[in-house]
Amino acid sequence: MDVVFLVINYMPHQLISIKEILTTEGVTVHSFSYKEPHTTPYRLKNLKTYRLKDLSRQQFLKKLMKINPELIVVAGWAVSDFVWVAKKVRKKLNIPIVSYSDTQWQGTIKQKINCLISPWHLKKAFSHIWAAGIYQYEYARKLGFAKPKIITNALSCDxxxxxxxxxxxxxxxxxxxxxxxxxxxxxxxxxxxxxxxxxxxxxxxxxxxxxxxxxxxxxxxxxxxxxxxxxxxxxxxxxxxxxxxxxxxxxxxxxxxxxxxxxxxxxxxxxxxxxxxxxxxxxxxxxxxxxxxxxxxxxxxxxxxxxxxxxxxxxxxxxxxxxxxxxxxxxxxxxxxxxxxx
The missing domain is CATH 3.40.50.2000 (Glycogen Phosphorylase B;)
Structure with missing residues (x-):
């Protein structure tokens, strides 16, 4: 089974998640990093890493399609390349694409706009939200994600x-x-x-x-x-x-x-x-x-x-x-x- 992680850089909670996923027998993780990583887990068995700066958008999409993963995990929606490729993959593959979220609902103008356009934007990119906790769950619901499409325990320490x-x-x-x-x-x-x-x-x-x-x-x-x-x-x-x-x-x-x-x-x-x-x-x-x-x-x-x-x-x-x-x-x-x- 192939699982893809799209990360901005390798934060401690993401490293822990990747390590834990790799304890599942038969799993290979492919991790694409947006920035130069502070800590790159190259030594983890069955982990393959890529740098987005080495790929164009089309090369990025082609690489994902070649991997043909059963699951993609995305580090939120701040990186436009991540949202773009998630939308493209959802049209081609019937797989879950899960977005991390540590964002609390604050009712800002930007968040209200996100809620309004979510059916044509975030929900086109992501099938599920992986929420850090109850404050993040509230925002995910306002974005229009149904309760079964919101999972929890996204951010764990070591x-x-x-x-x-x-x-x-x-x-x-x-x-x-x-x-x-x-x-x-x-x-x-x-x-x-x-x-x-x-x-x-x-x-x-x-x-x-x-x-x-x-x-x-x-x-x-x-x-x-x-x-x-x-x-x-x-x-x-x-x-x-x-x-x-x-x-x-x-x-x-x-x-x-x-x-x-x-x-x-x-x-x-x-x-x-x-x-x-x-x-x-x-x-x-x-x-x-x-x-x-x-x-x-x-x-x-x-x-x-x-x-x-x-x-x-x-x-x-x-x-x-x-x-x-x-x-x-x-x-x-x-x-x-x-x-x-x-």
């Missing part, structure tokens, strides 16, 4: 990697460290987080670690009990989770936020704003963390609530995060995807 983080080792000395991982840009809400942090007079021995890169980074310096670190690989992030007591993501807008899933698998208490697409899946307020409004006051209160917990309570939050993390896994995502094949 569960095997992050489950290696030990909760038990934190019992003796629980790490009093809030951890943020992300780009240093305004939409991530770093200004809210720093203001909230500065307003906490008694930090009870807790520190704040900020990991990532971006234009705002140069503006953050000489802050009390704040540690700055550079962009990290997945394995380095796992090690950082070992030293963390609570993960925090104060985003003003976040379509999904795979890092929330990573933190849940790693068994961390979590604070995140309720605009994050992954938040309703991996955070229950008072159970393993706090979903908050993107405001200084709400973030400050949630951090103070975490600080007030005992080690036993924090460890219970940790265990509960790991329980919630199992609701989305690479195995479940792959099973959902392959289920659309007739």
């Amino acid at each position: 569960v095997q990697l992050f489950s290696e983080v030990s909760i038990k080792t934190k019992r003796k000395t629980y790490p009093k460290n809030f951890l943020f991982i992300g780009r240093f840009v305004p939409v991530k809400g770093l200004n809210l987080l720093i203001k909230a942090w500065n307003q906490i007079s008694d930090k009870k021995g807790w520190t704040l670690t900020l990991v990532g890169d971006g234009p705002q980074k140069n503006k953050i310096y000489n802050l009390e009990d704040v540690i700055l670190k550079n962009y990290m690989t997945q394995k380095e992030i796992r090690e950082e989770f070992e030293q963390a007591g609570c993960f925090i993501l104060p985003s003003i807008y976040e379509p999904w936020a795979l890092v929330i899933h990573e933190a849940a698998v790693a068994g961390l208490p979590i604070i995140a704003t309720n605009v994050c697409g992954a938040a309703p899946h991996f955070i229950i307020t008072g159970y393993n963390g706090y979903k908050v409004q993107p405001s200084v006051e709400d973030i400050k209160t949630a951090m103070e609530n975490i600080m007030a917990l005992t080690t036993e309570q924090l460890l219970e939050f940790s265990k509960n995060s790991r329980k919630l993390s199992s609701s989305i896994t690479p195995e479940l995502g792959a099973a959902q995807l392959l289920s659309v094949i007739k």
